Amino acid sequence: MNARVRTWMLGIWSTAAILYLFIPIFIVVLFSFNDNRGRFNFTWNGFTLRHWAHPFRDPDLVTALRNSIEIGLLSTAVAVTLGTFLAMALVRYRFRGRGAIDLFVFLPMATPEVVMGAALLALFLVFNVSTGFVTILIAHVMFCLSYVVVTVRARLEGMDPHIEEAARDLGAGEMTTFWKVTLPMIAPGVAAAGVLAFALSVDDYVITSFNAGQTQTFPLFIFGATRQGVPAEVNVLATMLLIAVLLLMGLNVLLQRRLSRRDASGGGAEAVEEEPRPMVVTPAPSAAG
Amino acid sequence: MSAISLRWRRSLLPWWFMAPALIWLIVFFAVPLFNQLNVSLMSGNADAGYHSTWAFHTYWDAIRTYHVQFLRSLEYAAIATVIDLIIAFPLAYFLAFRAGRWRNFLLLLVIMPFFVSYVLRTVAWQLILNDNGWVADRLRDIGLVSQHGRLLATSTAVITGIAYNFLPFMVLPLYVSLERMDRRLLEAATDLYASRVTAFRKVTVPLAIPGIFAGSLLCFIPACGDYVNAALLGTSRQYMIGNVVQSKYLDVLDYPTAAALSFILMLLILVGIALYGRVLGSRNLMEAAA
Numbered sequence: 001m002n003a004r005v006r007t008w009m010l011g012i013w014s015t016a017a018i019l020y021l022f023i024p025i026f027i028v029v030l031f032s033f034n035d036n037r038g039r040f041n042f043t044w045n046g047f048t049l050r051h052w053a054h055p056f057r058d059p060d061l062v063t064a065l066r067n068s069i070e071i072g073l074l075s076t077a078v079a080v081t082l083g084t085f086l087a088m089a090l091v092r093y094r095f096r097g098r099g100a101i102d103l104f105v106f107l108p109m110a111t112p113e114v115v116m117g118a119a120l121l122a123l124f125l126v127f128n129v130s131t132g133f134v135t136i137l138i139a140h141v142m143f144c145l146s147y148v149v150v151t152v153r154a155r156l157e158g159m160d161p162h163i164e165e166a167a168r169d170l171g172a173g174e175m176t177t178f179w180k181v182t183l184p185m186i187a188p189g190v191a192a193a194g195v196l197a198f199a200l201s202v203d204d205y206v207i208t209s210f211n212a213g214q215t216q217t218f219p220l221f222i223f224g225a226t227r228q229g230v231p232a233e234v235n236v237l238a239t240m241l242l243i244a245v246l247l248l249m250g251l252n253v254l255l256q257r258r259l260s261r262r263d264a265s266g267g268g269a270e271a272v273e274e275e276p277r278p279m280v281v282t283p284a285p286s287a288a289g
Numbered sequence: 290m291s292a293i294s295l296r297w298r299r300s301l302l303p304w305w306f307m308a309p310a311l312i313w314l315i316v317f318f319a320v321p322l323f324n325q326l327n328v329s330l331m332s333g334n335a336d337a338g339y340h341s342t343w344a345f346h347t348y349w350d351a352i353r354t355y356h357v358q359f360l361r362s363l364e365y366a367a368i369a370t371v372i373d374l375i376i377a378f379p380l381a382y383f384l385a386f387r388a389g390r391w392r393n394f395l396l397l398l399v400i401m402p403f404f405v406s407y408v409l410r411t412v413a414w415q416l417i418l419n420d421n422g423w424v425a426d427r428l429r430d431i432g433l434v435s436q437h438g439r440l441l442a443t444s445t446a447v448i449t450g451i452a453y454n455f456l457p458f459m460v461l462p463l464y465v466s467l468e469r470m471d472r473r474l475l476e477a478a479t480d481l482y483a484s485r486v487t488a489f490r491k492v493t494v495p496l497a498i499p500g501i502f503a504g505s506l507l508c509f510i511p512a513c514g515d516y517v518n519a520a521l522l523g524t525s526r527q528y529m530i531g532n533v534v535q536s537k538y539l540d541v542l543d544y545p546t547a548a549a550l551s552f553i554l555m556l557l558i559l560v561g562i563a564l565y566g567r568v569l570g571s572r573n574l575m576e577a578a579a
Contacts, residue, residue, distance in 0.1 A: 007387060010382065010383045014379060017376050018395065021402055021457070023417065025405050027417060028405055031413075043419075043421065085307065085310065086307045089307045090303075092303075093302065095300060101307065101311070104311075104319075110506070110558075110562070114530075114551060118534055118538055120321045123320065139317070142314065149310070203406055206517070219406055226415075235409075242404050
């Protein structure tokens with residue numbers, strides 16, 4: 001086998017793998033246009049736009065989606081704030097117990113979601129806390145924190161500490177240095193962590209199912225609907241979400257390209273070399289299981 | 290005196306930064322795990338309430354009753370992880386070495402499934418593997434499935450779903466470890482008369498081991514605890530331990546058994562990780578991570 005054939009086979013295999021990843025997404029989008037009869041949206045019955053005309057018809061679905069977005073935004077805000085500070089302490093300071101903290105922060109990512117969800121529910125049961133919106137929020141902040149720390153940390157570690165020292169030498173206090181130097185420099189990492197946390201939160205089913213009580217979220221609604229047939233409006237909303245995320249990512253690429261161009265013309269040091277990258281974030285086990 | 294207190298204050302500084310996040314993780318992650326251990330040793334019933342009684346027999350009963358689901362979880366998760374490794378390695382290799390300017394676009398495609406709800410993706414598989422669906426019909430045509438055989442509600446369906454849902458978790462760490470690799474090592478190997486195959490086996494694969502390790506864990510751990518795939522693509526005959534824990538907690542309200550089950554699951558996974566790390570060579574891993 002010569003090198004050319006090998007490259008071709010590799011290419012074909014990779015294309016097939018990516019297609020495999022794509023099949024269900026394609027199905028989800030396709031069936032948002034299905035002219036389905038009855039409750040079930042399982043067989044293709046012809047093209048229609050009627051589901052796209054009234055995507056917000058089902059009030060329960062709208063409530064579930066609104067809960068998901070609210071919880072997603074709130075838990076992202078809390079997790080990103082707390083996680084960024086933790087990441088800063090881990091990178092900037094050498095102190096006793098740092099390794100242990102590192103391991104401890106990693107643990108939630110190595111724990112199956114069903115264990116975390118069940119354990120948290122047991123805690124709420126013991127202390128007679130009734131489950132609902134707030135308990136979902138607590139759980140989401142908990143499992144997002146580790147991912148935020150990992151993401152922000154990677155960015156901090158790639159950053160030259162001398163720049164902060166320079167700022168302090170030039171008379172900036174701790175706070176000024178943080179706001180004017182550190183934060184702008186780690187902003188892409190913080191933004192990526194935010195996107196990741198939001199995605200994890202909005203998509204979580206397992207932990208949420210344990211701690212939701214009577215509150216519905218988007219994934220809980222879909223799971224609950226599977227018995228009577230998932231309404232096609234769900235496909236419409238999921239497609240909308242997908243398009244929104246893709247637009248945001250495209251915007252991010254454009255923005256970074258423009259920024260690096262500006263830095264280049266302004267004589268920025270390394271920015272010239274830097275390829276604009278889409279916001280590719282670390283994979284997230286609990287986005288799924 | 291003031292020098293000491295200054296040093297004290299400086300050494301406390303990182304703890305002030307960490308305190309809020311740490312407290313959150315302790316109260317809502319660590320304490321619940323210990324509390325679960327406590328709950329698993331309680332006895333009583335849902336109506337009268339549960340009391341701490343050191344009821345270790347719950348563990349025996351749980352293992353005796355549910356060892357089938359435990360083994361099934363490990364089996365499904367292991368098969369899905371191996372399938373993912375086979376699918377992902379060439380893909381990650383292609384992304385790292387051959388994709389050129391398409392790389393970022395292809396990476397975006399790999400993480401795209403994350404932007405469609407997990408449950409909904411699994412529902413889509415339900416539709417793909419449906420008894421009257423195109424896939425089942427074609428497989429019946431070529432005889433891979435018998436005339437009245439089903440695809441849905443089989444262990445194949447559940448494993449397909451699991452393998453699908455965790456594939457990106459395998460691709461990304463593999464890609465990162467391959468991309469980081471120093472290509473000159475491969476040149477050196479071929480310069481020293483290693484064939485391409487030998488170079489791949491003796492240079493590329495060993496250097497990808499941290500990626501293989503990370504990817505396998507990221508697939509295997511969530512797959513072990515998963516119950517969405519088994520619930521949507523399988524029947525009670527395909528139920529995994531996650532399904533049992535979920536129904537014990539939320540339907541039957543048998544908290545001690547549920548707590549014991551999830552505690553055993555966690556222990557099994559920790560032991561599994563340790564063994565796996567041993568097999569792949571922990572020194573190798575440590576060196577690679579450093």
